[in-house]
Amino acid sequence: MKRANATLGDPADLVLRYVLRRGDFSLDVNLSIPASGITGLFGESGSGKTTLLRCIAGLERSAYGRLVVGGEIWQDDASGISRAIHHRKIGYVFQEPRLFAHLTVRGNLEYGGRRTKTGRKRVDFERIVELLGLQSLLHRSPHDLSGGEAQRVAIGRALLREPRFVFMDEPMAGLDRTRRDEILPFMDRLHSELSLPIIYVSHNIEEVCRLCDHLVVMQKGQVLADGELQSMLSRMDLPILNGDEAGSVIQGTIASYDAEYDLTRLNFSAGALEIPGRHGVPGGELRIRVRANDVSLCRERPGQTTILNIVAATVDRIQPDRGAVLLVRLAAGTDTLMARITRRSGHQLSLRSGERVLAQIKAVSVRNSLEGTGSGSR
Secondary structure (H helix, E strand, C coil), X not given: CCCCCHHHCCCCXXXXXXXXXXXXXXXXXXXXXXXXXXXXXXXXXXXXXXXXXXXXXXXXXCCEEEEEECCEEEEEHHHCEXXXXXXXXXXXXXXXXXXXXXXXXXHHHHHXXXXXXXXXXXXXXXXXXXXXXXXXXXXXXXXXXXXXXXXXXXXXHHHCCCCCEEEEECCXXXXXXXXXXXXXXXXXXXXXXXXXXXXXXXXXXHHHHHHCCEEEEEECCEEEEEEEHHHHHCCCCCHHHCCCXXXXXEEEEEEEEECCCCEEEEEECCXXXXXXXXXXXCCCEEEEEEEHHHEEEECCCCCCCCCCEEEEEEEEEEEECCCCEEEEEEEECCEEEEEEEEHHHHHHCCCXXXXXXXXXXXXXXXXXXXXXXXXXXX
């Protein structure tokens, strides 16, 4: 559900109000960010995502505003209150790892631990090393690390500071696809096994869909909308989410693995999906992204087809997209699917809101969405 007003958030949330003017750029944000899970700040370059992080961290001296974290006032410029930067318990991960070249990996991690002054440790050194797969890297120099390895060390160092929030400012923007694919599984582990809230800045919708629970969409220094990830992706009034990468996220339970055909069966609210490859273990949860370009519609189940995934759905809304194209929102069980079809196809099927259809999802495209390797062809 969308949070309509920053003052209505949970007392444990991060509640903020900032105004900043700099040349032609203006930031004006009133927002409440959940104190759990991963919140994505999504928008085009120059939309104000990084500037907002810097305001919260206390790095933007010219910003005017108010910041309340878990009921504690960290900043209230109207009352002359401003907690010093080094007293704001924030772990910051930048695009570049920024490791200390004269220290080993262990030294960099231990530096993060030394920065915390709390008497009891909530984040254990060995646990972070295990979660991020750093055991074999501890004695290496930063010069001997790949980009993905160095960024994992930077994340570990930030976590060991015992922060109230962790900020990640496009941490994979400087990595090639191979290194991003290397680091994403570790991010998944942090997401599922640590309770530390993370604010994740990105302009990559695949990263956002894989990692985030909550989404804040920014444009020209303002928040266009914010809310739970799946509900945000299904909104048709946000052009930034309805472009070529429009789609939906489905959370399901792994049912089985077919070794003969190398397919994982995933149960979700509208039935089951077959996904190439082996993913997790039976009973485990799995999140997949289905792009609108990879969903087609039909009235009757085809007699012979190469499409493995065909699920019953109800047309919820039809919206003209661009030129010859329609964007169709579908209710599939309690989940939402998006389909991009031609206007001619919509006319031939006589699509109307409330009507039952069959949604065809090509298995290869689901696999590609999982791995962030682009779309499958029809």
